[in-house]
Amino acid sequence: MSDVITLNRNLFDHLANELQVGLMLLDSKQRLISWNQPLARYTGIAAVQAIGKTPKELLKRRAEQWVVNKLERKIVKSKLGKLWEEPNSVLLAEPWMKLGDVDLYHEISDGEGNEYSAALVYGINALINENQLLHEANSRLKQQARLDSFTGLLEKTTWLGQVEQELGLSHQQGGQSTLMIMDFNGFKQINDNHGHVAGDKALKFVADLLKQNIRQQDLACRWGGDEFTLLLPNTETEDAQQIFQRFAAAVEQQAVQALGFEVSLSVGLAPLSYQFRNPSDWINAADEGLYQAKAER
Ligand SMILES: Nc1nc2c(ncn2[C@@H]2O[C@H](COP(=O)(O)OP(=O)(O)OP(=O)(O)O)[C@@H](O)[C@H]2O)c(=O)[nH]1
Known part of the structure; x- marks a missing residue:
């Protein structure tokens, strides 16, 4: 033929x-x-x-x-x-x-x-019935995954591997996944005003709270410096926005008691798109949102 x-x-x-x-x-x-x-x-x-x-x-x-x-x-x-x-x-x-x-x-x-x-x-x-199997594979990977020794969150390389996999499975079961990048507001000032040890404590405080607040399928990562990334499979961006707002509110409410000073976060969100060729495309899209959020502050 x-x-x-x-x-x-x-x-x-x-x-x-x-x-x-x-x-x-x-x-x-x-x-x-x-x-x-x-x-x-x-x-x-x-x-x-x-x-x-x-x-x-x-x-x-x-x-x-x-x-x-x-x-x-x-x-x-x-x-x-x-x-x-x-x-x-x-x-x-x-x-x-x-x-x-x-x-x-x-x-x-x-x-x-x-x-x-x-x-x-x-x-x-x-024939698609592999969703369950893939999620099982994901959790196995999670158990073997390398963690950031300081925060206990996934370290960057492992997390990026998961994002790449999510790109491959994009839109599974018609769902929509969202990638989130969070950044402290004025973290330099926290270090300057309270010292690096207090800055470290603030990073750990937010990472611990993040671990407590995410679902089993969500993947949180210490992206670097004062930034955290979060992959939310099967989550619409509007829902992710609400998830962030609740989380950021919890951080703000609990920070003073836990740390002795105020902490707030900004966020950039990006829904999964067929146009993304690699994890960097997705992260850049979320980064763009973060940049705008910072500019509007
Ligand atoms: N204590 C501590 N500080 C860190 C760590 N990693 C990066 N930093 C500091 O985090 C600060 C980040 O500064 P910026 O990127 O300007 O961010 P920012 O002050 O939060 O400013 P905005 O994001 O614009 O609100 C720098 O001063 C870094 O030295 C760390 O592991 N521990």
Whole structure:
């Protein structure tokens, strides 16, 4: 089966993300140049992790050996596309990573002389039952995660890994996740007026209160200096805003008694967007909100 269509890449990516089926697009060297949202959601592999790799390289990380062998045998057979031509070919890696039937394979031209291969992966919505498994994997990771020794919150690298995973699972079950970045107001002044030990105590006080106030699925991180970040899965930004207001109010109410001086926080919030290619995009969006909040103070 061979179709030739002319397409614009931005439009293609946009349409691909709207599909209910997984769609991957390979260049002439069999490297992935498009990995749509249903595939990302289904496999837990973000587009940013997939792009530039061959499907074989991508699956090798997780796949059982027989899957790798199967792929290798097929790849030797001229084009990788042959693999997808097989009706009902099902690739099984981890139990939750069952790619649905791949039964449509297209040759596509971009109108500028470049040839691509596209494979449609069917059935993935019906097979999605991995949410629970992924959350279990998340909690295992949480237990093994490295913590910031001072505050006991997740340290930056571990937390960023979780954000990357959330990007891959974006919009799971139609939900919306929010990323929050919180910053002390006038922390330098706290250090200057009360000393660094008191400043440290204030950081620890806020971190402890944060730990007590977040839900099991939320992930809090000592981002650095006087900043904390929080990933709130399946949380609308309006709800996250309320969560922050309640938390900030608790901080303000309890600080004087606990520390002997006032403490207040500012926040930047960003909902998850399909446009984010990596965790930095999401953090930058939240940072922009924080910057505005500080400017309006
Ligand atoms: N005590 C203590 N201070 C820290 C730590 N990390 C960073 N700081 C201090 O935190 C201060 C942060 O200063 P700024 O970034 O200007 O923030 P700010 O004073 O809160 O100003 P705004 O954010 O604009 O309200 C700096 O003076 C740092 O030296 C730490 O672990 N302990």
